[in-house]
Amino acid sequence: MKFDVGIDIGTTNTKICFRDSDHVIVMPSVIAVRKDSGKIVGIGEQAYKMLGKTPDSIIVKKTVEKGVVSDYLLNKLLIGEVLFRKFGNMFRKPRICLCYHSFMTDLEKLTFKNSILKEQSNKLFFIDESFASILGLDIDFSDGKCFLSVNVGGGTTDISVVSKEGILLNKSIQIGVELIDEIIAKNLIKEHNFLIGKITAEKLKNKAVTFFNPSEDLKFSIRGKDIKTRLPKVLELSQKDICKDIKIPVIKIVETICEIITNVSPDVVSNMKDAGIILTGGASLLLGFKELIEKKTNIIVQTVEDPISCAAYGALNSYKFLKQDFSQYVLPA
Numbered sequence: 001m002k003f004d005v006g007i008d009i010g011t012t013n014t015k016i017c018f019r020d021s022d023h024v025i026v027m028p029s030v031i032a033v034r035k036d037s038g039k040i041v042g043i044g045e046q047a048y049k050m051l052g053k054t055p056d057s058i059i060v061k062k063t064v065e066k067g068v069v070s071d072y073l074l075n076k077l078l079i080g081e082v083l084f085r086k087f088g089n090m091f092r093k094p095r096i097c098l099c100y101h102s103f104m105t106d107l108e109k110l111t112f113k114n115s116i117l118k119e120q121s122n123k124l125f126f127i128d129e130s131f132a133s134i135l136g137l138d139i140d141f142s143d144g145k146c147f148l149s150v151n152v153g154g155g156t157t158d159i160s161v162v163s164k165e166g167i168l169l170n171k172s173i174q175i176g177v178e179l180i181d182e183i184i185a186k187n188l189i190k191e192h193n194f195l196i197g198k199i200t201a202e203k204l205k206n207k208a209v210t211f212f213n214p215s216e217d218l219k220f221s222i223r224g225k226d227i228k229t230r231l232p233k234v235l236e237l238s239q240k241d242i243c244k245d246i247k248i249p250v251i252k253i254v255e256t257i258c259e260i261i262t263n264v265s266p267d268v269v270s271n272m273k274d275a276g277i278i279l280t281g282g283a284s285l286l287l288g289f290k291e292l293i294e295k296k297t298n299i300i301v302q303t304v305e306d307p308i309s310c311a312a313y314g315a316l317n318s319y320k321f322l323k324q325d326f327s328q329y330v331l332p333a
């Protein structure tokens with residue numbers, strides 16, 4: 001159907017794709033609105049760049065924290081603005097399939113339904129994010145393979161074992177790689193009396209982090225503020241210094257992957273070992289993350305071409321499954 005939409009509202013990025021376009025909209029889950037009128041000043045990248053830099057008359061807010069929508073009204077405004085830019089004033093409303101984490105409660109689903117369904121869609125479906133990630137890759141289940149799908153994003157990790165019969169086992173935890181941004185920023189305060197903003201911390205993580213043998217010779221210059229003088233300063237640090245403690249959140253993620261593996265039958269594990277672990281989400285772009293999971297699980301890890309958008313693609317693809325009566329995968333709201 002022309003008006004089908006797949007949406008993945010993430011802690012870092014909101015991804016939206018439409019049936020009639022190959023292009024996925026990927027934007028920071030941030031919106032800026034005027035306090036007095038509620039008028040939208042910016043969404044996505046434009047709003048993200050305004051974080052911490054606007055007068056009191058403008059609210060700039062992240063709409064999602066650790067995978068949970070923190071402000072439904074602003075979230076609805078953000079999604080509504082994207083749909084408005086695509087469809088204009090909607091005479092005919094789209095069907096929306098939305099990714100969820102397995103810890104999402106019925107109350108949260110109901111709130112989504114009430115906040116989005118009424119005005120912006122005529123039907124709302126939910127699909128597990130890690131399952132949607134696999135569907136977004138157009139993987140063929142017909143030969144009876146099992147896949148271990150692991151999607152690690154900014155605020156959450158979603159893991160599921162998937163076969164032709166559906167989701168065998170899944171678990172989501174509220175740990176993602178935004179924690180690494182926080183660790184980097186906290187260490188700079190503790191060890192160098194040096195203050196950096198959220199945007200700098202994220203850029204530094206994406207540029208400098210590796211989970212294996214960080215180099216003492218590779219240097220990065222970082223712009224921030226000296227805490228004592230409160231004046232601007234440029235600090236030069238080695239990759240090794242920047243990577244201190246970054247494995248802490250990742251160890252918990254790997255432990256949870258191992259916990260899932262130990263809970264499936266030996267036949268499923270041997271089947272899964274052939275296909276390997278399919279790693280998606282922005283974290284899969286971090287150097288050495290794939291290798292770290294391989295080392296701890298003893299299972300090959302496959303990364304994908306478009307790890308950030310694939311869950312939204314999968315949500316859109318799920319309509320194909322709906323037609324084939326795969327409705328157990330997708331919960332009508």
Ligand SMILES: Nc1ncnc2c1ncn2[C@@H]1O[C@H](COP(=O)(O)OP(=O)(O)OP(=O)(O)O)[C@@H](O)[C@H]1O
Nearest residue numbers: 010011012013067153154155156206281282283285
């Ligand atoms: N090139 C890159 N290298 C390393 N990390 C990256 C890169 N691009 C994005 N990231 C990181 O990936 C994370 C975002 O990934 P993703 O969009 O999959 O998360 P999300 O869906 O918004 O969050 P969640 O599903 O956890 O709610 C951010 O922490 C971001 O900094």
Ligand SMILES: [Mg+2]
Nearest residue numbers: 010011153281
């Ligand atoms: Mg995500």
